[in-house]
Amino acid sequence: MRTLIVLGISLLSSVSYVHASDPIKIGMSQPLTGDIAAAGTYVANGARVAVEVVNKSGGVLGRQIQLILEDNKSNPKEAVATAEKLLSGDKVPVILGAWGSTLTLAIMPRLLEYKVPMVVETASSSKVTTSGNPWVFRISPPSxxxxxxxxxxxxxxxxxxxxxxxxxxxxxxxxxxxxxxxxxxxxxxxxxxxxxxxxxxxxxxxxxxxxxxxxxxxxxxxxxxxxxxxxxxxxxxxxxxxxxxxxxxxxxxxxxxxxxxxxxxxxxxxxxxFFAPWFPEDAAHPEVAKTFIEAWKKKGYAAAGLTDGFRGYDGILTAVQAIKDAGKAEPAAIRDALWNVNVKGANGDIKFEKAGPAGQESGQSIPNIYVVQIKDGKVVKP
Amino acid sequence: MEQLLQHLLNAVVLGGTYALLGIGLTLIFGVMRVANFTHGELYTFGAYMAYALIGPLELNFFVGLAIAVMLGILLGIVIEFMLLRPLQKSDMDTTMLVTIGAWIALQNMELFGWGGVAKSVPHPFPTDPFVIGSVSVAPLRVFVVCVAMVLLVSFYLMINRTTFGIAMRATFQDPEVSSLMGVKINRMFTLTFAIGSGLAASAGALLAPVFVVVPMMGDLVTLKAFAVVILGGLGNIVGATIGGFVLGLAEELGAGYIDSGYRDAMGFILIIAVLLLRPQGLFAPRERTG
CATH class of the missing domain: 3.40.50.2300 (Response regulator)
Structure with a gap:
């Protein structure tokens, strides 16, 4: 009897794997609770908005995108646990994360182990791209x-x-x-x-x-x-x-x-x-910036979160483009495709240059930066 | 020299609120023998209530603060009644674990209810600071320090001059004998916890407009309150008051002249030194035994 049940379960699960119309999973680890919960939630919301926009326009490779969001609790130990869950449990082919250098560095060894690429949306330490991890692709600028x-x-x-x-x-x-x-x-x-x-x-x-x-x-x-x-x-x-x-x-x-x-x-x-939602017309791709801002507001998210939220948005766009270019949702193919993407993001063009030790380079995109001033309770260009 | 004066002024402002937090905690420890880890959450609760009443509900600033403190006292009574009273006969480890559990539960409820984004409490004071020479202090901080001092003084008068205070001190010294003398121990415990909680909530409500209100704000406060209590000697009310000011001073001068990165470590370095050199606390008289 027990053999039958096991057989049944494994049959069911294998069936679900071959189904082409199943959504493509993208994993994400963000601090949704703890010290940096506010910023992490903004980034997660940006990713949610991006997934909606992509799915509405038909998804990728004829399939919908499913975002699997895990809370790393602003804690490096928990960040590793979320990575383990996403990589070994959900078997996602690409992940986004993890708000901040400390949390990102904690996850990075797991990428080597499971051979799955990660799009790093927020992290400023040079160590992220210089430690010889060829699965890391950072879209935020190091200091x-x-x-x-x-x-x-x-x-x-x-x-x-x-x-x-x-x-x-x-x-x-x-x-x-x-x-x-x-x-x-x-x-x-x-x-x-x-x-x-x-x-x-x-x-x-x-x-x-x-x-x-x-x-x-x-x-x-x-x-x-x-x-x-x-x-x-x-x-x-x-x-x-x-x-x-x-x-x-x-x-x-x-x-x-x-x-x-x-x-x-x-x-x-x-x-x-790194994103100036008050002046979308000044963005490198104004139409992308406007689409993002509109979709964000439609969801009822606070406008204050846009300056963080765009990272999640651009992160998802990058991962989706790589999946599309790879032609399949497999980690190694996505990694190879990431090297050649040229994404029109809310921040600007996202394309990766090599950084770190030869032979094991990580990807680093060079984003735009802006400076704004607060004057009489309003955000202005200085 | 100018910098030193500014540091000293800052230390007094900071020390006043540390003292409020410290005496609440030390009182609860002294009377009830409970190491109360919900103390920082009462502080956070006071801050959120002040935000809710003065911010969205648009109550008068001073009325809002007063109601926030009363709600803190109420929450203290609820915690005492529901969690600590059933455990009155348990040892200190048990009640400590229960208060740690309550701390985590309360904090997550705050995160759930208010979200992670910081809240800011509006206040009626001018934002331009008082400037004397090169030393400056915001009117709001002056208000905070004055209220803290009034609370500290009224607390002393209550403890030393009223029948209730005598009963409390008697329970402090020996619960069994004072119960034989007609002190209602259960009521004394509830009132003690309520007063301690009220002091923590008042510190939170007072500091809410100075800082911002976030669910995690109580964590460091709990640790610092324990630092103050240990500095002053466990259960020593005068010690906790002085301990509060010593901690404020150590942090300000440590950050100003040694390394600001270790500002919050200064207090804990001080605790280690006190525990090594004078384990009964800086101001404790010799332990009364028997």
Whole structure:
């Protein structure tokens, strides 16, 4: 009897595998709870929107896309568990993830083990693409690329010019990486460096750091951290009358949310973003940006989430294009196809260059970056 | 020098709220012998209630704060009645595990109910700071410190000058003997937990407009409240008050002059030092035995 049941189950499951009209699964690991739940949820929503848009236009290879979303709880251990579940349980041919360098780096060894490619939508540490993992394809800029782009196109836009810069960064891979790269860039531009301060990811009172920064005599303060802490930095900088102009880096500052929560304290601050939903006509592909923004609003998601949500959107578009080019939903074929994609994303063109040790290169796309300013409670071009 | 003054001022502001958190926790420990891990959640609860009442419900700021604290007291009574009373005869490990469970459950309920996006509480104070020389402080923070001081002083008067306070201190020293003297122990436990919870909720409600409100905000607070309690000596109310200010000072000066990345570690380094050198706490008199 038991043999019969086992036979029946295995027959059923094998039947489901050959069914061509079954949806193609794309796995995703995001922090939906925990410290960075807000940003992770925005990215997940962006992916949901993309899946809807793709499915509405007929899906890919004649099949629909199914997003399998797992919560990594802002915790590297949980991130590994979500990867295990997606790779060995759901057997997805490609995954997206995992918000942030720490969570992404935790998952990466599993990709080598299961030989499944991952599109990295948010992570800034150089380690992600230089550790010799040929299954990693990153569409977000590492801090070095962000700093370089800032130096090439945005540095001269500030008046009065930046003469002495201070850094206030969250004490993890992301913050320290950003502080190193922006310090390097500033030095190369002949800018002096004043105070370099760090803050624990869950610290709420930053008065000590700000008191030090206030005394440094700098004119510009670069801040790298998540939106909640950035809100606190802006509020407390205003309380302590920190004179520096504040520039946030990292691209997840969601200026609309800052305006709502920091109020007047947000006025005058500058923010580096990788997607500027206020000016879709300035995007590299305005029609893609507009489609995304419309679909997002139709779902009733908060407009503040667009600056993070686009990462999920572009991530799905990239994975779908690779599946289409590969002609089949198999991990190795998708990996090979990823090297040749040229996706029109909300951020701009997504195509991968080789990064990391020869023979085991990871893919790195070079995204666009923008800077916006908050003025009188509105987001404007500086 | 100017920087030092700013650090000292910040330390006083910070220390006042640490003291509020610390005395609530130490009171519960002293009277009930419960290591209460829901303390930080009461803080979070107070903050969310302040947000709900002052934000979406548009109540007057001060009325909203007062109601938030009362709701915190109510939640404290519910927790005591439902979780701790049935376990009155259990040892400390059991009640500790129960409060840890309640902590996790409450936090997930907050995440479920409010979502992960931070909430901001509007307040009527001008955002321009008071500036004296090169030292500045926001009017809102001055308000927070004043209320904290009023709460601390009224708490002392209650403990030292009222019959209720005497009964509470008696229970503190010896529950059995005080019950023989006519103190209703059960009611005393409920009231103690309610007052401790109210103090935590008031710290949360007061700090909500200063910071932002998120479901995880209580985690670090629970740990810091324990740090304050250990600094002052377990169950020592005066010690916890001074401990609060010592912790604020250690964090400010540690971050200002050693390394800001380790700001939150300073308090815990201090605990390790205290436990090694003076395990009864900085301010505890010799342990009364028997």
């Amino acid at each position: 070095a690329i962000e700093a370089k782009a800032f130096g090439d196109t945005l540095f001269t836009k500030f008046t009065p010019a930046i003469k002495k810069a201070d850094m206030l960064v969250v004490n993890n891979d992301w913050g320290r990486g950003a502080s190193d790269e922006f310090t390097k860039l500033m030095r190369s531009k002949g800018v002096q460096i004043g105070a370099v301060e760090t803050m624990a990811p869950d610290a709420t009172d930053l008065s000590a750091q700000l008191a030090k920064i206030k005394q440094s005599g700098g004119d510009t303060l670069f801040v790298t951290t998540g939106i909640e802490q950035l809100t606190l930095v802006l509020k407390q900088a205003q309380e302590q009358r920190v004179p520096q102009r504040i520039v946030s880096t990292g691209g997840s500052s969601a200026p609309d949310q800052l305006i709502e929560q920091a109020g007047l304290a947000a006025n005058g601050s500058y923010h580096i973003v």
